[in-house]
Amino acid sequence: MAVTDEGRGGRTPVVIVDDLHVKYRVFASGKAAGSARSGLLNLTRGVREVHALKGVSLTAYENETIGVVGSNGSGKSTLMRALTGLTPPASGAVYARSRPNLLGVGAALLPNLSGSRNIILGGLAMGFSREEMEELKPQIAEFADLGDSLDLPMRTYSSGMQARLKFSIAAARSHDILIIDEALAVGDKAFRKRSEARIRELATEAGTIFLVSHSMTSIRDTCARTIWINRGVLEMDGPTDEVVRAYEASR
């Protein structure tokens, strides 16, 4: 459904999350849960259900940069993946004006291809054309600042170098609705600084940004509004100062 209605106070809603539940079914490891006599595995006994999001509702408006905080395993990434449509809801729904882009192309990159070929590949995976990517390639290479290593296979890169390349590919263009995972702002101190600056730049170009981060400094510097996810529930949603203070006090 396209979101076109004017929101409260004349603001335009861009993303609406309505009572969203997400469940994962996982096979518990350990001893094979089966009958030794029949020799068959009992596949249902070992199945465990993780109720990762339990009725999250929120509305994001145009030109908002929203911080997303919460402890490990609280459900932040699950919520972000649900926004992009990668993770299907068990119930509830997500409505968005356009498809939210997750700033991350990790899954698409191939370790045996060179950095420069991965730039093209990563761009195609984000929905850009080959021509667009050829045009953007020099500026991506410059931002990643990997020098001659760009011609080497990605598997020879350190994790920091890989992260730099991924960030540079993903951050090459502006997006209408953008989700940024803090894990992308990695690399050494200098690169982290540049990537944070680029995130802020993207924030001014993009309509709406969600920034998932464990760094309260990044959240405070970048976001006016913050949501706190706690054990799959939206614990708090409001001005960053208040939410971060409450979140920090809880830990």
Ligand SMILES: Nc1ncnc2c1ncn2[C@@H]1O[C@H](COP(=O)(O)OP(=O)(O)OP(=O)(O)O)[C@@H](O)[C@H]1O
């Ligand atoms: N693919 C999956 N299969 C099964 N369970 C999952 C899967 N992904 C996440 N979970 C579970 O769902 C819950 C929420 O995980 P999620 O990754 O959304 O948390 P998070 O807040 O992003 O954590 P972190 O800060 O560590 O990245 C956790 O209990 C996690 O174990």
